[in-house]
Amino acid sequence: MQTVEQSATVWMVNDVPVRMVFAGKRWRVTDMPTRLRDSIWSVPLEAPHPLYGWRFQGTDDAGESYVFDVYKGEHGWHVHHTYA
Structure with a gap:
């Protein structure tokens, strides 16, 4: 597990993530994303409302x-953790 806290661009279809640009790579969502609620986050709130997010498997063009x-914080999407 790695904590990264870096900005990402996430594309959604019907309010569910389908692809992302992160760390200079394009990632396709290749599983069923799981909605995450504010209780799992170890980051301070950026806004007066609870954080929400997603956990999903992403696969790049090389198959990794x-x-x-x-x-999603006040200033857009962020990657909080990655798991190999």
Whole structure:
């Protein structure tokens, strides 16, 4: 597990993530994303409302896959953790 806390761009279809740009790579969501609630986050709140996010497996163009925890903060999407 790695904590990264870096910005990402996440594309949604019907309010569910389908792809992401992170760390200079394009990632396709290759599993069923799991909705995460504010109780799992170890980051301070950026806004007066609870954080929400997603956990999903992302696969890049080379076939490398990771599991990502992403959350939407006041200034956009962020990757909070990655799992190999």
